[in-house]
Each structure stands twice: as C-alpha cells, then as structure tokens.
Amino acid sequence: MTTTAPVLVLLDHTPDGALRGPVREVVTLARELAGNAGVLGVWAADAELGADVLADLGALGVTRVHRLVADADTHLSAVLAEALEQALAAAGAGLLLTVSSFENKEAAARVALATGAGVVTDADGLEVVDGRYVASKTVFAGTWNTRCAVTAPVAVVTVKANAVQASPAAAPVATEVVDLAVTVSAVARRVTLVERVERPASGRPDLGSAHVVVAGGRGTEGDFSPVEDLADALGAAVGATRVATDEGWIGHDAQIGQTGVTISPRLYVGAGVSGAVHHRGGMQASGTIVAVNSDPDAPIFEIADFGVVGDLFTVLPQAAAELRRLKG
Amino acid sequence: MPRVRIVVCVKHVPDIQSERALGPDRRVVRDGGDGTLNELDENALEAALSIAEARDDAEVVVLTVGPDDAVDAVRKGLQMGADEAVHVVDDAIAGSDVIGTARVLAAAVQHVGDVDLVVTGMAGLDGLTSLLPTALAQLLDLPALPLAAELTVDGGTVRVRRNLDHATEVLEASLPALVSVTDQANEPRYPNFKGIMAARKKQVTTLTLADLGVDASTVGAAGARTEVVDAAARPPRENRVLLTDEGDAGLRLAAYLVEQKLV
Ligand SMILES: Cc1cc2nc3c(=O)[nH]c(=O)nc-3n(C[C@H](O)[C@H](O)[C@@H](O)COP(=O)(O)OP(=O)(O)OC[C@H]3O[C@@H](n4cnc5c(N)ncnc54)[C@H](O)[C@@H]3O)c2cc1C
Ligand SMILES: Cc1cc2nc3c(=O)[nH]c(=O)nc-3n(C[C@H](O)[C@H](O)[C@H](O)COP(=O)(O)OP(=O)(O)OC[C@H]3O[C@@H](n4cnc5c(N)ncnc54)[C@H](O)[C@@H]3O)c2cc1C
Numbered sequence: 001m002t003t004t005a006p007v008l009v010l011l012d013h014t015p016d017g018a019l020r021g022p023v024r025e026v027v028t029l030a031r032e033l034a035g036n037a038g039v040l041g042v043w044a045a046d047a048e049l050g051a052d053v054l055a056d057l058g059a060l061g062v063t064r065v066h067r068l069v070a071d072a073d074t075h076l077s078a079v080l081a082e083a084l085e086q087a088l089a090a091a092g093a094g095l096l097l098t099v100s101s102f103e104n105k106e107a108a109a110r111v112a113l114a115t116g117a118g119v120v121t122d123a124d125g126l127e128v129v130d131g132r133y134v135a136s137k138t139v140f141a142g143t144w145n146t147r148c149a150v151t152a153p154v155a156v157v158t159v160k161a162n163a164v165q166a167s168p169a170a171a172p173v174a175t176e177v178v179d180l181a182v183t184v185s186a187v188a189r190r191v192t193l194v195e196r197v198e199r200p201a202s203g204r205p206d207l208g209s210a211h212v213v214v215a216g217g218r219g220t221e222g223d224f225s226p227v228e229d230l231a232d233a234l235g236a237a238v239g240a241t242r243v244a245t246d247e248g249w250i251g252h253d254a255q256i257g258q259t260g261v262t263i264s265p266r267l268y269v270g271a272g273v274s275g276a277v278h279h280r281g282g283m284q285a286s287g288t289i290v291a292v293n294s295d296p297d298a299p300i301f302e303i304a305d306f307g308v309v310g311d312l313f314t315v316l317p318q319a320a321a322e323l324r325r326l327k328g
Numbered sequence: 329m330p331r332v333r334i335v336v337c338v339k340h341v342p343d344i345q346s347e348r349a350l351g352p353d354r355r356v357v358r359d360g361g362d363g364t365l366n367e368l369d370e371n372a373l374e375a376a377l378s379i380a381e382a383r384d385d386a387e388v389v390v391l392t393v394g395p396d397d398a399v400d401a402v403r404k405g406l407q408m409g410a411d412e413a414v415h416v417v418d419d420a421i422a423g424s425d426v427i428g429t430a431r432v433l434a435a436a437v438q439h440v441g442d443v444d445l446v447v448t449g450m451a452g453l454d455g456l457t458s459l460l461p462t463a464l465a466q467l468l469d470l471p472a473l474p475l476a477a478e479l480t481v482d483g484g485t486v487r488v489r490r491n492l493d494h495a496t497e498v499l500e501a502s503l504p505a506l507v508s509v510t511d512q513a514n515e516p517r518y519p520n521f522k523g524i525m526a527a528r529k530k531q532v533t534t535l536t537l538a539d540l541g542v543d544a545s546t547v548g549a550a551g552a553r554t555e556v557v558d559a560a561a562r563p564p565r566e567n568r569v570l571l572t573d574e575g576d577a578g579l580r581l582a583a584y585l586v587e588q589k590l591v
Pocket of ligand 1: 119120121139140148337338339340356366368369372391392393394424425426427429433447448449450451452453454455456457458459460461554
C-alpha cells in the first residue's frame with residue numbers, strides 16, 4: 001500500500017555537498033511508500049546543491065528539493081527543527097524520513113512536538129497498513145523484533161543505515177529546486193555553535209553506514225594492522241570496542257556499541273572482541289556475524305554465525321591473503 | 329554567587345545483563361525484579377554532583393517517572409549524594425511514548441521550580457531513542473546542549489563539547505539550560521557508606537499526575553502517538569559454525585564469506 005501525501009526526506013550531506021550514503025537508501029524507501037504522491041527532499045543550504053547531486057536525486061525519483069535558506073546555523077537542532085517544520089508544511093507531506101543519527105534524532109523529537117507527529121527511531125522497515133505508517137525495529141540489543149504504528153496524522157521516522165538497498169527509480173525524473181526562506185525564532189538561537197570541526201574522511205567506508213565492518217578489541221593489544229588489513233581486503237570500515245578506543249589505539253569515533261555507533265552491516269567481523277553486552281547492543285542486528293577469539297567461552301560466540309577459536313594474528317592475515325587471492 | 333538548582337532525570341530500566349522481554353501487552357516487562365538505575369544516568373548524576381560541589385550553594389534534585397519500583401533509581405541518586413528526590417508514579421502513565429514521558433517530566437521539573445540546569449543521560453538503555461532530552465528542553469523552553477562528552481558551567485554559562493558521527497562541536501548557552509551527558513563525560517562515583525546512611529534520612533516526594541496538573545489523556549497509552557502492534561523474540565540464528573583453528577581457519581573463513589556471497 002502507498003500513501004496519499006508526499007514523503008519528505010532530509011538529504012544529509014557532507015560539507016562539500018556530497019550525499020551521505022544512507023540517504024539514497026532512505027529515498028528508495030520513501031519512493032516505495034509514496035507511490036504517485038511523490039518524494040520530496042529537503043536540503044540545508046550550508047553546502048552547494050550541485051548538478052551531479054541533482055542528477056543522482058532525479059535518478060532516485062526525487063521530484064522536488066526544498067532548499068532551506070535560513071539566517072541561522074542548521075547544525076543547531078532547534079534551528080533545523082524549525083526549518084523542517086516549515087518544509088513539511090510547504091511540501092504538504094505526511095511523513096518525514098531521516099537517516100538515524102544523534103543529530104537527526106535531536107531535531108526529530110522537536111519536529112514531532114511542534115507538529116503533533118508520532119516519532120519512531122531506528123526503523124529497519126516501514127510500510128503503510130490501513131492508512132497508518134507501521135515501522136519495524138529491533139530492540140533490546142537486536143534480540144526482539146517489534147512493529148510500531150504511528151497513530152497521529154503525521155509521522156517522523158528515523159531509518160537505520162543498511163535497512164534497505166538503494167536502487168534507482170524505474171524512470172529518472174527532473175528534480176525541481178525551490179528555495180524555502182526559513183524564519184528562525186529567537187528561542188531557537190539561544191544555543192551558540194562555538195565550533196564545529198568535521199572529521200576528515202578516512203579513505204575507508206563510513207562506519208555507521210558501511211556494508212561490511214571489521215572490529216578489533218583488547219585482543220589486538222593495540223596492533224590494529226591485522227584488522228585494517230582484513231578490512232581493506234573486504235572493502236570494509238574499521239570499528240572497535242570501547243576498551244580499544246579508551247586505550248587510544250583508535251579514535252573514539254570507531255567505537256561500536258550502546259554508547260558508540262550502532263551498526264547493522266551485512267557482515268560484521270569481530271576480532272579479539274569478547275562480546276560484552278554494551279558492545280553487542282551496537283552490532284547484534286548485523287546480517288552475518290563472524291568472530292575470531294582465542295577463548296572458546298567468549299560470549300561473542302553465542303551470537304556468531306561463523307566462529308573461529310584461534311589467534312587473530314594468524315587467522316586474519318590468512319583470511320585477508322586468501323580473499324585477495326580469490327579476487328585475483 | 330546565587331544558589332543553583334539542578335534537576336537530574338534518571339530512568340529505571342531492566343538490567344541489560346538480564347534476559348529482557350516485552351510482555352503480551354507489548355510493553356517492557358518491568359516487574360521481574362531485574363530493574364536498575366539506567367547506567368548512563370549515573371554519568372548524569374556525577375555531572376550534576378560535581379557541578380554542585382564546586383559551588384557554595386547548590387542543590388541537586390533527582391527525578392524519575394516510572395512504576396513503583398522506579399523509586400530505587402532515585403534512592404540510588406540520593407545515595408550518590410543528591411539532596412532531594414521526586415518520583416512521579418501514576419497508572420495512567422503506563423504506555424507513554426517519548427512525547428508523553430517528556431510531558432510528565434516537564435511538569436515535574438516545573439513543580440520542583442526555580443531550576444537552573446536540567447541534566448539527563450544520553451539514552452535510556454531500554455528505549456534507546458535519545459529523543460527525550462531535546463523533547464524535554466522544548467517543552468520547558470530551555471536551550472538544549474545534548475551529548476556532552478565534556479561539560480563546564482562557568483558562572484551563568486554552560487559549555488559542552490560533543491562528538492558526533494562526522495564532527496566535533498562546542499555548544500554554549502546561558503542558564504537556565506538542559507544538557508545530556510555521555511559516558512565519556514566522567515567516571516561515576518560509587519555510593520559510600522556515609523552516602524548510604526545519609527540517604528536513609530532523605531525523603532522521596534511521590535507525585536501523581538493530578539499533583540502535577542497533567543491531563544491524564546495527554547500521556548500514557550491514551551496520549552501516545554505511537555503504538556507497538558507486534559513484538560516477538562528474534563529466533564536464534566541458524567546454521568551456525570564454530571571451529572577451532574588447526575592452521576587453515578583463515579582459508580575456511582574466506583571460503584565461507586565467498587559461499588555466503590558476502591564478498
Ligand atoms: C524498546 C523500546 C522502543 C521504544 N521506541 C520508541 C519510539 O520509537 N518512539 C517513541 O516515542 N517512544 C518509544 N519508546 C518509549 C520511550 O522509550 C519512553 O516513553 C520514554 O521513557 C523515553 O525513554 P528512552 O529510554 O527512549 O529515552 P532516551 O531519550 O533514550 O533517554 C535519555 C535520557 O532521558 C531521561 N529519561 C528517559 N526516560 C525517563 C523517565 N521515565 N524518567 C526520568 N528520566 C527519563 C534519562 O536521563 C535518560 O538517560 C520505546 C520504548 C522501548 C522500551
Ligand atoms: C556505561 C558503559 C557503556 C559502555 N559502552 C560500550 C560501547 O558502546 N561499546 C563497547 O564496545 N563497549 C562498551 N562498554 C565496555 C564493555 O562493557 C566492555 O568492557 C568492552 O566492550 C570489552 O571490550 P573488548 O571485547 O575489547 O575487551 P575484553 O572483554 O577484554 O575482550 C578481549 C577478548 O579478546 C580475546 N583475545 C585476546 N587475545 C586474542 C588473540 N590474540 N586473538 C583472538 N582473541 C584474543 C580474549 O579472549 C577476549 O575475549 C561500556 C561499558 C559501560 C560501563
């Protein structure tokens with residue numbers, strides 16, 4: 001079933017104006033829901049909306065982009081929320097979709113309050129049932145599946161990366177761009193963004209949205225080279241446990257878990273990771289879980305699809321070399 | 329310096345080390361006796377207590393919304409050193425979504441009155457939405473500085489450093505304000521003997537929706553804008569393989585990944 005009102009998608013982008021990976025997935029989901037009602041995008045004008053991005057959006061089926069022209073910084077959640085409220089009204093949309101991230105959730109909560117919408121976070125699926133949006137989400141560290149209906153007329157849903165596979169529309173459309181002059185209240189300006197420093201790209205895929213992740217824990221004893229080597233053989237992102245980030249072996253942004261990044265890649269490989277519940281909370285919803293650990297009693301083996309009791313310093317390099325050989 | 333009043337919001341959640349479940353009513357099973365103070369709210373308490381200790385005249389009120397058992401969460405806050413505790417309990421609150429919970433908390437903070445700083449954790453380890461802090465700030469009409477990995481209060485100014493997925497930010501606002509703190513912000517203290525003894529003499533104020541003047545139809549299942557329609561434990565993973573390395577485990581791992589079409 002599809003909806004009768006357009007679906008609005010927040011188009012997260014990098015400071016130089018490239019779409020963030022999961023946005024394409026969310027637009028694909030929106031297109032399936034919207035049917036003839038159409039998918040609209042909303043773009044914060046802190047970066048240029050380039051011709052290549054517009055072509056990409058057209059291929060994905062986005063018919064119109066509302067470009068937010070605000071006189072305050074849309075990195076502030078209160079400012080972004082007010083802008084999104086105005087975009088929702090301008091678009092006549094009944095559903096706002098965003099990629100699940102802490103920043104987007106901050107704005108989502110505010111938009112829901114201001115518009116009377118119901119809000120669901122971390123959805124891994126969304127459908128229309130009897131005229132209501134019903135989101136699916138896994139909870140309790142990936143051990144339960146739930147489905148949650150939005151009973152209010154408007155819905156705000158944040159969608160997990162890798163929930164759907166991005167695909168182009170049957171036929172590309174011409175994407176129209178309209179500027180939306182946003183009036184930001186004095187209340188929304190009370191927080192000052194003193195500084196915002198973008199993290200430089202690592203050259204590897206982004207951890208939060210990567211299709212494959214290789215993570216290292218205390219078992220690496222600070223030597224992440226086997227983890228990085230296997231990651232590169234797989235085209236994967238590198239992640240870590242909090243022990244590894246607290247030790248300073250790798251940056252905090254690599255921390256997977258309940259208080260770090262939540263991931264659900266197609267493939268997760270944990271090496272020298274015990275599988276503590278705090279860590280599992282951030283990765284247990286992964287498609288396939290591989291664990292390499294020298295302790296046969298490590299809890300991670302309870303959730304691993306493929307477990308190797310062994311030394312990561314021999315198993316990982318052997319696997320990486322074999323994968324490279326098979327690829328030729 | 330004038331007196332500073334800090335409210336810390338804490339949630340009572342099922343212990344994450346326990347077998348957590350949703351009941352036939354599709355709500356969290358909260359009566360298994362495995363409930364505990366949400367671990368991440370210990371960081372919120374620690375942040376509030378250390379701000380208070382750096383001042384001559386400061387007061388920390390620990391606040392929870394939840395069923396009878398939730399009083400344990402505020403008791404733990406008192407043992408850590410909070411001065412007062414408030415527990416909002418009312419059958420009509422059951423089934424609240426984030427919006428409903430935020431409404432009750434906002435009314436309770438207003439009831440406490442003259443609040444300079446509201447501190448929350450970064451997430452409840454059961455719901456894990458991380459929506460509550462900004463929702464609460466919006467209802468209280470306070471500037472929000474969420475996800476503090478570092479937090480300083482200097483005179484009437486609060487400053488926060490936060491680590492996001494792709495960037496690091498520094499936010500600043502004047503008090504009164506709301507902050508949420510992460511587990512990177514500090515190392516929570518353990519209640520000591522003195523704290524535990526002192527907490528016995530401290531009162532927990534119990535409030536109902538009527539005491540707060542909150543219309544019961546705007547919270548709980550009645551006021552919710554979301555409804556859980558299905559809940560089921562995930563089936564265990566099938567066809568699992570566990571092998572011990574005999575010199576070729578790396579090769580077998582590579583073969584498995586190819587066979588599963590994961591490369
Ligand atoms: C598995 C699960 C999934 C859910 N999904 C959704 C959803 O998608 N949308 C939705 O609207 N509701 C949802 N809910 C309901 C929602 O979680 C609760 O209504 C609400 O209490 C917020 O909890 P949280 O843990 O998500 O809050 P978070 O925003 O993660 O908590 C942040 C901080 O807010 C404070 N806090 C949170 N709750 C309380 C409380 N009761 N008393 C005092 N302080 C508190 C704490 O300081 C906490 O650290 C869900 C609940 C569960 C159990
Ligand atoms: C409030 C709070 C929040 C937290 N949040 C997070 C979070 O978000 N993410 C997170 O990860 N943690 C988090 N933690 C920490 C978590 O509880 C665990 O301490 C942590 O995940 C353990 O990391 P580890 O698996 O690297 O280390 P350990 O548990 O020490 O495990 C190391 C493993 O390596 C194995 N090993 C050793 N040598 C080798 C070898 N040569 N080859 C193969 N295997 C080897 C060992 O057998 C062992 O199983 C949090 C903790 C708290 C209190």
